[in-house]
Amino acid sequence: MMPAPLLPSDPSDLARAVARLREAMHVLVLTGAGISAESGVPTFRGPEGLWRDFRPEDLATAEAFERDPRLVWEWYDWRRQSVAEARPNAAHVALVRLENRVPEMLVVTQNVDGLHGAAGTRRVVELHGSLWRLRCVDCRQEQDDRRAPLPELPPRCACGGLLRPGVVWFGEALPQQALFESFTAAQRAEVVIVVGTSSVVYPSAALPQAAKSVGAFVIEINPEATNLTPIADVSLRGTAAGLVPALVEGAA
Numbered sequence: 001m002m003p004a005p006l007l008p009s010d011p012s013d014l015a016r017a018v019a020r021l022r023e024a025m026h027v028l029v030l031t032g033a034g035i036s037a038e039s040g041v042p043t044f045r046g047p048e049g050l051w052r053d054f055r056p057e058d059l060a061t062a063e064a065f066e067r068d069p070r071l072v073w074e075w076y077d078w079r080r081q082s083v084a085e086a087r088p089n090a091a092h093v094a095l096v097r098l099e100n101r102v103p104e105m106l107v108v109t110q111n112v113d114g115l116h117g118a119a120g121t122r123r124v125v126e127l128h129g130s131l132w133r134l135r136c137v138d139c140r141q142e143q144d145d146r147r148a149p150l151p152e153l154p155p156r157c158a159c160g161g162l163l164r165p166g167v168v169w170f171g172e173a174l175p176q177q178a179l180f181e182s183f184t185a186a187q188r189a190e191v192v193i194v195v196g197t198s199s200v201v202y203p204s205a206a207l208p209q210a211a212k213s214v215g216a217f218v219i220e221i222n223p224e225a226t227n228l229t230p231i232a233d234v235s236l237r238g239t240a241a242g243l244v245p246a247l248v249e250g251a252a
């Protein structure tokens, strides 16, 4: 589906979104790369996105890793180093305040940067894994390692096997438990807030639709129209660090 044409948001949209959020007992927040853009972490698509300069099939597939683990690791280690310097922005922080106020809230993120956790959000599902997690391709043991740069590329497990980034690559299934938790939250949510995602990657992009089909009110925050826009109840046009705090403070 083509993205809808860019339309400015109606000034009453923020007020409508605030009113629905204020009443909500169950909230699902879905985030994508755009929420971390103002922390200095690049997005994937668009003129400055990572997929302009790099091809996913060279760097983000199991086949690429099998072919050249060092090349893949160099790219991930570079991303780990740049994310290590990034700090949560006002949008991540506002979501912590919202979590403290709403009886049941879940943040589902497609991001692998760990910035929701760094901001202090307690319930986060990392649907696409984490840059900070490493997994052995032989014994499957996972470990957390926040050193950036890593001392050895490609890194090795204590068992001698190769360690791979603990992220989901193209062609791989998403973690079952993470998916189950996310779609359960979608079934329960009265309000879904979707921040900074182009909504082109499934199954993440199906979450707001699943929630809406059982009555949720869907709020989109994004400077641009996306594939989600046609089904969103309100589309707020602007950046995450500007609009998420405005929405959360308004509903407080």
Ligand code: OAD
Residues within 6 Å of the ligand: 031, 032, 033, 034, 035, 037, 038, 043, 044, 045, 046, 049, 060, 110, 111, 128, 168, 169, 170, 195, 196, 197, 198, 199, 200, 201, 221, 222, 223, 224, 226, 238, 239, 240, 241
């Ligand atoms: P994209 O790069 O596809 O989309 C980023 C979205 O953020 C776009 O819709 C932008 O308009 C929006 N955006 C940019 N700056 C923003 C800002 N300051 N505030 C709010 N929004 C802003 O990133 P994702 O949708 O997260 O998967 O991409 C989904 C998945 O595709 C990623 O998790 C990754 C990628 O390939 C894997 O690597 C498996």
